[in-house]
Amino acid sequence: MSDLEVTSSPLIEGKVWVFGDNIDTDVIVPGKYLVHDLPEIAKHVMDGIRPGFATEVSAGDVVVGGSNFGTGSSREMAPRGLQAAGIRAVVATSFARIFFRNCINVGLAPVECAEANAIEEGQRISIDLAAGTVTILDTGRVLDAVALPEEIGEILGAGGMENYLAAKFAGEKS
Amino acid sequence: MGMTLAQKIIARAAGRESVEPDEVLWVDVDLAMMHDSSGPRRIWPALEKLGVDLWDRDRIVLVCDHYVPANTVAAAEILQTTRNFAEAFGIERFHEAQGIAHTLMVEKGYAQPGMLYVASDSHTCTAGVMGCLALGVGSTDILGVVTTGRTWLRVPHTIRVQVDGVLRPGVTAKDLILTIIGDKGMDGGLYQVLEFVGTAIDAMSVQERSVLTNMCAEIGAKTGVVPADQVTVDHLAALGIDAEEGPMSDPDAEYSQTWLYDADMIEPVVARPNRHDDVVAISSLGEPVVSRAYIGSCTGAKYEDLAMAAEVLRGRQVADGVVLHVAPASRAALQQAMADGTAQALMEAGAHLLSTGCGACPGIGAGILAAGEVSISTTNRNFKGRMGSPDSSLYLGSPYSVAAAAVAGRIIDARDLIGTAT
Numbered sequence: 001m002s003d004l005e006v007t008s009s010p011l012i013e014g015k016v017w018v019f020g021d022n023i024d025t026d027v028i029v030p031g032k033y034l035v036h037d038l039p040e041i042a043k044h045v046m047d048g049i050r051p052g053f054a055t056e057v058s059a060g061d062v063v064v065g066g067s068n069f070g071t072g073s074s075r076e077m078a079p080r081g082l083q084a085a086g087i088r089a090v091v092a093t094s095f096a097r098i099f100f101r102n103c104i105n106v107g108l109a110p111v112e113c114a115e116a117n118a119i120e121e122g123q124r125i126s127i128d129l130a131a132g133t134v135t136i137l138d139t140g141r142v143l144d145a146v147a148l149p150e151e152i153g154e155i156l157g158a159g160g161m162e163n164y165l166a167a168k169f170a171g172e173k174s
Numbered sequence: 175m176g177m178t179l180a181q182k183i184i185a186r187a188a189g190r191e192s193v194e195p196d197e198v199l200w201v202d203v204d205l206a207m208m209h210d211s212s213g214p215r216r217i218w219p220a221l222e223k224l225g226v227d228l229w230d231r232d233r234i235v236l237v238c239d240h241y242v243p244a245n246t247v248a249a250a251e252i253l254q255t256t257r258n259f260a261e262a263f264g265i266e267r268f269h270e271a272q273g274i275a276h277t278l279m280v281e282k283g284y285a286q287p288g289m290l291y292v293a294s295d296s297h298t299c300t301a302g303v304m305g306c307l308a309l310g311v312g313s314t315d316i317l318g319v320v321t322t323g324r325t326w327l328r329v330p331h332t333i334r335v336q337v338d339g340v341l342r343p344g345v346t347a348k349d350l351i352l353t354i355i356g357d358k359g360m361d362g363g364l365y366q367v368l369e370f371v372g373t374a375i376d377a378m379s380v381q382e383r384s385v386l387t388n389m390c391a392e393i394g395a396k397t398g399v400v401p402a403d404q405v406t407v408d409h410l411a412a413l414g415i416d417a418e419e420g421p422m423s424d425p426d427a428e429y430s431q432t433w434l435y436d437a438d439m440i441e442p443v444v445a446r447p448n449r450h451d452d453v454v455a456i457s458s459l460g461e462p463v464v465s466r467a468y469i470g471s472c473t474g475a476k477y478e479d480l481a482m483a484a485e486v487l488r489g490r491q492v493a494d495g496v497v498l499h500v501a502p503a504s505r506a507a508l509q510q511a512m513a514d515g516t517a518q519a520l521m522e523a524g525a526h527l528l529s530t531g532c533g534a535c536p537g538i539g540a541g542i543l544a545a546g547e548v549s550i551s552t553t554n555r556n557f558k559g560r561m562g563s564p565d566s567s568l569y570l571g572s573p574y575s576v577a578a579a580a581v582a583g584r585i586i587d588a589r590d591l592i593g594t595a596t
């Protein structure tokens with residue numbers, strides 16, 4: 001499956017939206033919207049903390065958070081909603097573990113970066129998942145991030161768990 | 175170097191002699207669960223696209239609890255999809271309107287010592303009370319589990335939470351875990367397993383212990399576990415299940431931290447609105463006024479929780495201007511409460527009985543809050559807007575504390591009402 005390795009995925013580059021510590025999935029996608037489908041949910045992403053966020057982001061933007069990003073409910077609609085709103089990656093000093101897994105599974109890059117606090121709202125960053133670096137393009141400063149283990153990078157590199165499974169089952173059948 | 179309980183379960187599930195913390199591994203899953211919110215509605219289309227069958231329908235539990243009873247057509251359709259899925263795939267362990275999934279996993283004896291159990295909900299950790307490794311994941315993760323019987327994980331470090339001594343009368347497992355969360359913060363256990371040991375834990379019932387494992391989600395932990403003992407074995411034996419005690423941590427196992435607590439020192443506490451780690455002793459809270467009280471959820475509406483509330487409410491009345499909702503965590507909990515007069519005591523005191531299910535806890539079902547309303551609840555989370563309007567205020571406390579607040583219209587020390595004041 002080497003063609004699916006994360007090393008083959010492109011660099012991510014985008015404009016930054018900064019949030020704080022302990023951003024929970026109830027503010028990312030409030031429970032009352034869970035009954036709806038994804039396009040509707042995407043319109044309300046981050047409503048719980050920054051109403052109107054979904055109308056301000058552009059495709060390819062990046063969310064930057066503090067510690068324990070995505071804590072709380074396991075709702076996968078949190079990363080899916082961010083992704084559907086155009087967000088390409090989430091950089092945080094640490095993640096809630098289920099949110100981290102959900103990101104991988106839906107193909108939204110989670111980037112653990114201890115120095116994420118150095119990134120400011122509106123800056124442009126580029127992320128190299130395989131090397132484990134985040135570069136602030138405005139200043140040129142390079143921050144260390146955790147490179148993804150190969151086992152996980154394969155799933156992300158495939159574009160998420162569904163594609164990964166499809167490739168796996170196709171391989172078994174052939 | 176010995177291994178922790180979590181390492182032993184993972185090593186077995188990975189087919190290895192031993193495993194080290196931080197290794198990323200693929201493991202075989204023993205048991206999986208999904209519910210109406212995170213299950214079939216999310217994974218069925220993908221399952222069809224993949225064109226594969228379930229890995230093992232007898233190792234999959236399916237529960238309708240989040241949208242029970244349906245109060246919108248959309249919710250009814252979610253339940254219908256879940257029901258249709260159970261039938262289409264022949265899932266026998268399907269339960270609708272019988273209780274909250276995490277309560278049922280323990281109550282029905284599905285979760286057993288030594289298992290590696292994965293489910294698509296953040297409070298999956300509750301089942302760790304049975305001495306298994308209970309891991310919460312998201313819905314696409316569960317798609318992988320139910321089609322392959324496998325998942326990946328990072329071997330966690332374990333924190334030993336040693337609680338010795340005796341909880342004083344009127345002080346509960348809820349007060350203990352809230353105290354711990356208050357001390358360590360909502361990310362205090364990030365990625366790690368909390369293993370609960372000590373004489374105070376030994377003395378607790380399965381239901382009380384399950385409050386500790388349930389709220390490991392609120393400290394960021396991967397999961398919580400209570401090593402199986404005679405209490406665990408007896409619980410399963412009462413269900414006709416013959417279980418052994420299961421794996422234990424080795425005496426020389428390496429823990430990342432040890433947290434020591436003296437049960438005698440634990441006071442009744444609440445978490446203040448919007449942060450479940452903003453925990454204060456009720457005695458120093460200043461008796462804030464509440465107009466709503468809620469006894470519900472997988473954390474706080476099991477039979478023993480209802481019985482604690484009844485201890486306070488028996489012979490008393492819910493204060494004028496206060497509404498107390500009670501949503502039992504399972505049908506069995508309600509039946510037991512009806513059989514011994516607990517339910518009657520609650521109803522005679524003026525409690526409003528709601529359906530068994532997740533209900534207002536995730537802001538989906540009946541009993542949610544308007545802007546400006548102040549409530550106290552036995553649930554496990556109070557993120558902004560969790561139980562309704564983002565401008566409502568929600569305190570979290572024990573069943574005693576919630577019942578006492580319902581009687582007083584203010585958050586007070588319940589021990590003043592149950593004759594155990596110190």
Ligand code: SF4
Pocket residue numbers: 240274275276295297470471472473531532535536553554
């Ligand atoms: S009762 Fe609340 S915490 Fe428990 S499973 Fe339901 S929504 Fe989650």
